[in-house]
Amino acid sequence: MRTLIFMSALAAGLAGCAGRVDAPLAASFGQAVATMDTQIVPAPVSDEAPVGAGVTAVAAIERYRKGEVKQPQVQSTSNARVTFIPYEAGK
Numbered sequence: 001m002r003t004l005i006f007m008s009a010l011a012a013g014l015a016g017c018a019g020r021v022d023a024p025l026a027a028s029f030g031q032a033v034a035t036m037d038t039q040i041v042p043a044p045v046s047d048e049a050p051v052g053a054g055v056t057a058v059a060a061i062e063r064y065r066k067g068e069v070k071q072p073q074v075q076s077t078s079n080a081r082v083t084f085i086p087y088e089a090g091k
Contacts, residue, residue, distance in 0.1 A: 063069055074084045
């Protein structure tokens with residue numbers, strides 16, 4: 001029991017020596033928050049309408065609704081000849 005009391009008093013006494021309470025903060029304190037702030041891109045403020053391909057998007061939606069979706073062209077980055085076999089469900 002005496003050992004427990006001694007160790008507790010020693011720990012409490014040494015805890016006070018850890019550092020000054022009024023010590024200045026390190027120069028890099030808050031650097032993570034400052035870095036994150038610089039990475040956030042603010043939304044642009046403009047009176048102009050956003051630029052987009054609305055006509056193309058509407059046409060694509062209509063083709064999708066009618067089942068007339070354009071299949072993408074097969075492309076390759078090599079000179080090897082590749083045969084594309086489309087997947088057909090139910091076969």
